[in-house]
Amino acid sequence: ALILYTPLSLQSLDLSQKTSTVLWSSIGGLFQAKKALSDVILRPVKYEILYRNSPIKLPSGILLFGPPGCGKTFLVPALAHQCNFNLVTCRGPELLDKYIGASEEKVRQLFARAYAAAPSILFL
Template identity: 35%
Template sequence: MAEISLKVDSAYPTDQGYGRVRLDPRSMELLGVAPGDIVHITGERTTAAKVWRSTTTDWNQEKVRIDKYTRANAGVSPGDRVTVSNIENEVPAVFVELTPPPEIPEQFLDGNNFDAAGVINFPISLGDILPIKTHLMGNPVIEFKVTALEPENACIISPKTEFEINDIAEFEGAKRITYEDIGGLKAELARVREMIELPIRHPELFETIGVEPPKGVLLYGPPGTGKTLIAKAVASESGANFYPIAGPEIISKYYGESEQKLREIFEEAEAKAPSV
């Protein structure tokens, strides 16, 4: 089995939700794969993805472009390193059990709203988040979790794969705000990531050099410019819990009650650290 270590970068906008990874020709040659082959992506966990060729601007940079769903399945964020390995024997799935998020519309159970053709030849691993396109207004994509897979080493959905939807909605869905959801603001994102994401994901670096990491960042600007969206994206990509605090929600006419509400929020955030 051939494997290489590559740096993770964000996916092209057209690749979101298709289970694709973009590799340059040299990486594909080292792995012995071609466009359309399935590879394993290993970060905190291992998932499967389909190889596509990257654009010439990404060649010879030792990086792999991965969409937000595959990154979530591998437990990585942009800037992390992953191990990409070839799969010598691509085993098709015979049976897949999917667990829906609790807010799934009941209409989805109608077969006319399930785009089965959209998941044929889709790469799959046990425990993955599987984005399934629907024909429902307001719910173009619903994220399921793969809770059972036969055989367990299967890596691709075939036209003969049987599906079963688990009626126990224990899965909360991905609900991830990622950097791809933010248009522009590249300079602002880079600065915030350096100050917040790095200390959260790699606190040992600051402990080693004896430097106190930043505890907070002030974002200012007119309403609707993306301040809260940046905070949500950084928390999501860093694996931190996010606690939004709106002024009107904590203000009280009674003395000391506002302070008590703030204390409770910060105590919960501290108990579930890391938190933003």
């Protein structure tokens, strides 16, 4: 019952993790990308105590890059589902605004949403 429960403070956020049907095991290929994400994100989540007590500094962000259609967008929901993280998504045009300072305010609000939904993955 608690799995489907969403706190009141998060009900206004669009958290896509709950509806993601993409599984990590259903992704064929992309072996190097999956291994890199596993090393940097999945293992520290799975072995949190071990990483917390080690002097290793983990990255605070990851940049996926490549040509269109190589699977970047497909990896992110699967990663969020595998880690049991909330997925906060935003498309580029949603951040643009014609007024000075409005785009920056939207970026601040987006990061505030991701922070409120922690643990989360912010996908732009």
